[in-house]
Amino acid sequence: MTQNATGPRFLAERQRRMLASTNSLPFVRKRCDMRLRLAALVAVLGTAAALVSVGVAATMTATSLPKLHGTIGPGFTISLKDARGKAVKTLKHGKYRLTVQDKSNIHNFTLNGPGIKNKMISGTGFVGPKTVTVTLKAGKYRYYCTVHPFVSKTFRVT
Numbered sequence: 001m002t003q004n005a006t007g008p009r010f011l012a013e014r015q016r017r018m019l020a021s022t023n024s025l026p027f028v029r030k031r032c033d034m035r036l037r038l039a040a041l042v043a044v045l046g047t048a049a050a051l052v053s054v055g056v057a058a059t060m061t062a063t064s065l066p067k068l069h070g071t072i073g074p075g076f077t078i079s080l081k082d083a084r085g086k087a088v089k090t091l092k093h094g095k096y097r098l099t100v101q102d103k104s105n106i107h108n109f110t111l112n113g114p115g116i117k118n119k120m121i122s123g124t125g126f127v128g129p130k131t132v133t134v135t136l137k138a139g140k141y142r143y144y145c146t147v148h149p150f151v152s153k154t155f156r157v158t
């Protein structure tokens with residue numbers, strides 16, 4: 001005798017399987033959800049840690065760089081001094097933290113040389129301090145005001 005596919009035994013078995021599968025579905029979903037959340041959390045934490053370490057590295061690099069101090073104004077004067085207050089004539093190539101004190105709104109402080117093409121560090125109309133990181137390469141640099149180009153000095157980088 002062959003079993004009838006629509007027999008009561010078969011139907012009961014099919015119903016049991018369906019129930020079992022629908023009952024286990026939320027479980028599966030929950031587990032997947034938790035795994036996804038965990039993965040997302042790990043990713044977020046990883047990114048945060050990476051950002052913090054990048055921030056710390058950037059801050060440490062910026063503050064440990066040799067410092068240069070530039071001034072422009074208030075008259076027709078421009079200057080660049082090292083951390084010890086000595087007028088800059090020659091510098092070793094590399095990265096520097098340059099702070100310009102702009103003491104006049106009629107001038108700007110602009111730097112020109114290898115790798116730095118007429119970079120206006122402090123603009124005309126601006127008064128106050130401006131700090132930038134500059135990478136100096138071997139060669140001759142000139143710092144000046146574009147409005148009054150005769151307000152100008154040079155230094156050499158080796």
Ligand SMILES: [Cu+2]
Pocket residue numbers: 106107108145146147148151
């Ligand atoms: Cu000027």
